[in-house]
Structures are given as structure tokens and as C-alpha cells.
Amino acid sequence: MTQLVDKPRRLPLNRERVLRSAIALADTEGIDALSMRKLAQELGVVPMALYKHVANKEELLGGMVDTMVGEIEAPAPHAPWKSAVRQRVLSARQVLLRHAWARSVIESRTTVTPAVLGYMDSFAGMFLGGGFSADLTHHVMHAMGSRMWGFTQEVFDDPAEPAPEQPEMQAAMARHMSENYPHLFSIAVTAAHDDESVVGRGCDDQFEFEFALDLLLDGFERLHRQKWTSQGGTRR
Amino acid sequence: MTQLVDKPRRLPLNRERVLRSAIALADTEGIDALSMRKLAQELGVVPMALYKHVANKEELLGGMVDTMVGEIEAPAPHAPWKSAVRQRVLSARQVLLRHAWARSVIESRTTVTPAVLGYMDSFAGMFLGGGFSADLTHHVMHAMGSRMWGFTQEVFDDPAEPAPEQPEMQAAMARHMSENYPHLFSIAVTAAHDDESVVGRGCDDQFEFEFALDLLLDGFERLHRQKWTSQGGTRR
DNA sequence: ACCTGAACACCGTTCAAGT
DNA sequence: ACCTGAACACCGTTCAAGT
Numbered sequence: 001m002t003q004l005v006d007k008p009r010r011l012p013l014n015r016e017r018v019l020r021s022a023i024a025l026a027d028t029e030g031i032d033a034l035s036m037r038k039l040a041q042e043l044g045v046v047p048m049a050l051y052k053h054v055a056n057k058e059e060l061l062g063g064m065v066d067t068m069v070g071e072i073e074a075p076a077p078h079a080p081w082k083s084a085v086r087q088r089v090l091s092a093r094q095v096l097l098r099h100a101w102a103r104s105v106i107e108s109r110t111t112v113t114p115a116v117l118g119y120m121d122s123f124a125g126m127f128l129g130g131g132f133s134a135d136l137t138h139h140v141m142h143a144m145g146s147r148m149w150g151f152t153q154e155v156f157d158d159p160a161e162p163a164p165e166q167p168e169m170q171a172a173m174a175r176h177m178s179e180n181y182p183h184l185f186s187i188a189v190t191a192a193h194d195d196e197s198v199v200g201r202g203c204d205d206q207f208e209f210e211f212a213l214d215l216l217l218d219g220f221e222r223l224h225r226q227k228w229t230s231q232g233g234t235r236r
Numbered sequence: 237m238t239q240l241v242d243k244p245r246r247l248p249l250n251r252e253r254v255l256r257s258a259i260a261l262a263d264t265e266g267i268d269a270l271s272m273r274k275l276a277q278e279l280g281v282v283p284m285a286l287y288k289h290v291a292n293k294e295e296l297l298g299g300m301v302d303t304m305v306g307e308i309e310a311p312a313p314h315a316p317w318k319s320a321v322r323q324r325v326l327s328a329r330q331v332l333l334r335h336a337w338a339r340s341v342i343e344s345r346t347t348v349t350p351a352v353l354g355y356m357d358s359f360a361g362m363f364l365g366g367g368f369s370a371d372l373t374h375h376v377m378h379a380m381g382s383r384m385w386g387f388t389q390e391v392f393d394d395p396a397e398p399a400p401e402q403p404e405m406q407a408a409m410a411r412h413m414s415e416n417y418p419h420l421f422s423i424a425v426t427a428a429h430d431d432e433s434v435v436g437r438g439c440d441d442q443f444e445f446e447f448a449l450d451l452l453l454d455g456f457e458r459l460h461r462q463k464w465t466s467q468g469g470t471r472r
Numbered sequence: 473a474c475c476t477g478a479a480c481a482c483c484g485t486t487c488a489a490g491t
Numbered sequence: 492a493c494c495t496g497a498a499c500a501c502c503g504t505t506c507a508a509g510t
Contacts, residue, residue, distance in 0.1 A: 012474075036503060048504080049475050057503065107343055107389065117417050124419035134426035138439075141423065143448035146389030153343065153382030153389060181353050183360035187377065190370035203374075207466075212379035212452075215459075219451040230443070248493075272484060284485080285494050293484065 013045060015053045019063045023099065026064065031101035036060075061105050066115035068102045071095045075122060081130025082217055088126070089213060093150030103151050123148055127220075135230050140220050147216070152209055249281060251289045255299045259335065262300065267337035272296075297341050302351040304338045307331045311358060317366025318453055324362070325449060329386030339387050359384055363456075371466055376456050383452070388445055 021043055026034045036057055040047040054060045073091035075084045096102055105111065120141070127137040146153065178185040191203050257279055262270045272293055276283040290296045309327035311320045332338055341347065356377070363373040382389065414421040427439050 035501085037501085046476055048477085051504075052474060104344070108340070109390075114416070117420065121417040121420045124423055128419055128422070134423045137419075138423040138427050139444060139447045142388070142439075142444035143451055145448070152378070154345075180350070181357040183364055183373075184353065184357045186364070187360055187370045187374040191374050203378075208375060208378035211375045212381070215379055215452065215455040216448075219455055223451075271482085273482085282495055284496085287485075288493065 013043065013049060013053055015063070018043070018050060018053050018060070019067055022060055023064050023067065026101040027099060031104055034101070058110055062111040062113045065102060065105055065111050066113050068095060068099050069115045069119050071098075072119065075126055081126050081132070082221060084126050084130075085123075086213065086217060088123070089147060089150055090210075091150075092148070093209065096150045103149075106149055107146070120148070130224075132220075132224055133227075133229065136220075136223060136228060139230065140223075143216060143220075147209075147213060150209075152212060154205075249279065249285060249289055251299070254279070254286060254289045254296070255303055258296055259300050259303065262337040263335060267340055270337070294346055298347040298349045301338060301341055301347050302349050304331060304335050305351045305355050307334075308355065311362055317362050317368070318457060320362050320366075321359075322449065322453060324359070325383060325386055326446075327386075328384070329445065332386045339385075342385055343382070356384070366460075368456075368460055369463075369465065372456075372459060372464060375466065376459075379452060379456075383445075383449060386445075388448060390441075 018039070022034060022039055025039060025042055029038075036050055037047045039060075040050055043050075050060075054063065072095050073088060075088050079087070106116075123144075124137055124141055127140055128134065132140065141148070174185075177188070254275070258270060258275055261275060261278055265274075272286055273283045275296075276286055279286075286296075290299065308331050309324060311324050315323070342352075359380075360373055360377055363376055364370065368376065377384070410421075413424070
């Protein structure tokens, strides 16, 4: 009957603790740094111990996405569809900004968990509830794409890198840009225009996101008002 | 002076041969199957031999993207901006369909090579050439996002899996869907409606892509006509 | 029931050496 | 100049064993 208290008897692992720790690790170190081995180390446990609580790495990622989805606000109950959608997307965006890894995990979407399906379902429900036909809702959901989750493909950005301090370097880079990529240069300069920096980072991502979002929502609204249907369009 | 001919003297490696082989491997086996070691094996060479022609894996991927970008049609020289953009995006889409790996490689865009910048530059040039202000062009480029490359975030799809043959299984799945995800179910059914299958794969990706693309282009056109400017909007 | 040790089949990349 | 061998520091995961 020795005292068990003396032993550093860490509370036993469970799924929630594994997921929480994985999310914390991904939040702080980035998704690439999240390996089963590192996660186990973080939890003071041998790698294989994790496999009792999570089938494999894929399921771990799925679980992480599920808890992230849980953080997105529910749709406002009696709001008109447009503001309900808008608010929800922006809420998702806030969550995504807290969990930068979620973007890339959702992109490589081997993870269509029930929670994810549930989110998409309730998302579709906002359009249907707003009187959209099932047909239009379908296309509109596709058109939303990843914007449903609050992110855009940021395929376009940093045409100019931070360029640390040296004004000489910056000038050389600006010249290089203007010579080789005149169009990108001119739009970068315009964006920076009312900002401090000249070439780099003069871009308000939130603004760009809402610009595209509202463009889409306005388009949806127009089609909805016109009772647009794919039968009347060019389908097949 | 022995005959060199007898030795299986394979033509020496060079960057192009490495890239071509890498693309072929990624095209057929998928991007995950592309490792430096497998690629070396394919070329009948030890892994380290590759590093004489390619700095590291990152640069290999960059080179692959560059040759892919080269396959995208140049913009039609005298076409109005809208059809020029439209045609170019659809051409990019054709290329992307040939090289499925390109999507994910561009997404994880550690690869902003000169060729990629060149493509984006000429893309921006189509709007500027159409009379768009630099300001509007900037926002419009962001709104295009990955659609510039001919793909959308296919975050929404296969809510129902192939379901091989068993009609009993299919029925069970349909019931499960309609109970748990009623909204997704109703829009899936509508999409499948004029198709053969009931729940799965009733979706014409090309149609969805063009739907969203045209919605955006129409939106751009409207803003352009209205001489929209971010100063007049809600910016900052 | 839960955790561990040792092992397997992979990665990308380095360094010093071969021809 | 170009390629090789052996090694390092990682992966995810299996299997049989420990408590």
C-alpha cells in the first residue's frame, strides 16, 4: 500500500486532451511542426500512446477541424439571409485567424467529418431559408467555395517581400518590380498609396476579403430576385 | 581505347530531364508519391545526383509549376478584357486538369517564381488594358484568387461517396443524408435530378466553375462601369 | 485498460569521397 | 564536372510485450 501520490502520476490521456494539445501545438508552431512524435513528447508520453485515442494522424486532423468548427458562431436566427451569411462567414474568418492551420487542413480535405457536413448543411440552410431555390442554392454554395470558411485562396500576395530596413535595397527592388512586372507594380503602388510602406504589405486583407464576399452576395441576390434557374441558363 | 558504347551510358541528367520526369511522376502517381528518392529511382540514379540540378525539393516544385505556367495560353491580343480573361482562365483550367498536382502546389505557395509573377502580371495587364483603374484592378485580382489559375476551392463536394452498386446501401445512405443533412440532401437531389445517379456525382464541375467565374466577371464589369473606387467605399 | 520498446519502411539533405 | 555511399535526423505506424 505505497502512496501513489508520490509518483508523477499525470492524469491519463483522453481524446480531448490529445486534441487540445494538438491544436495548441499547431497554433503556436505551425501545422508542419505537428507530428505524432512531437505531440506525444508534448504530452510526456511515447508516440504509440496516442493511437489509443486517435486512429491515425488523419483522424487527429479531423478532430482538430471539428473543434474549430464548433467555435464558429451559429447563424443569427431571424436575420435575412444576406446578413446572416455575411455575419457567419466573418465569424468563421475570426476563428480561422486564431487557427492558421485550419485553412490548409480544410484545403487538403480528406476530412469531411460529420461536424464539417453539419456546418455546410446549416450554411445551405441559410440560403434555402431565404427563399433560394435548391438549384440556385447548390450553385451558390459552390461559388462560395472556401469563402464559406472565411478564407480566400491567397494565391496573390507578397509580390514584394518585407525587405528589412535598407532603403537602398527597397529602391532596387522597386526598380526590379517596375521593370519586370509593370502591372503588378502599378497596382501594388496604388494599394500602398494611402499607407506607410511603398511596395510591401500595403494590403488590407480584411478589406479584400469583404470586397469579394460582397461582390458574390450581391450577385446571388440579383440572381435570386430574377428567379434565375440553371435550366434557363447554359446548363448542358 | 575501349569502346564506350558498350557501357549502358545513359544520357547525362539535366534540369529539364529532371523536371519532365518529376511532372510525369506527379501526373501519374500523384503529388504525394513524388519524393526525391522515387524520382531518382525513376531516372536510374542515386538520390543525391538530383541535387546537382535542383537545389532542393522546393525548387523542384517551383520548376514544375514554371513549366506548367508555360502551357497556359497567352491572352488573346485584341479581345475585350472580359472575354480575354475568361478565355485565359478556362485555358488555365485545361492545363490544371492535365496536371492535378499543380493545384495543391500553387496552394501551398512557397513558390512565387518569376514565371508565376509573370503570369500574374500579364493577368493584371488584361484588366488595366481594359481600362480598369489600378485600384479596382488590385481588388479584382484578389477577388479572382485561385480562379486565376482555373480552380476553385473544392471544399464542397462529395457529400455522398461513390457507393459502389448496392442499391440497398445507396438507399440507406440517402436516408442518412436526408435525416442528418436535410439541406445538403435537397440541393444534392436537385443537382442529380436531370442526371442518372440519385445522390452522388450529379455535379458538373465545369458548370459550377463558370457560374462563379461569370458572376465575378459581371460584378467587375458593373463596378468598372460605375467607376467604382475604394475611396468612395468603406475602405478604412 | 492503457502504455511502452523495438522495429519497419519511409522521408529530405549533408558531407566526404570517388571517377 | 558529375555522380556515389554512408550517414543523420526526422516521419507514421505495426506488433508483441509490459503493468
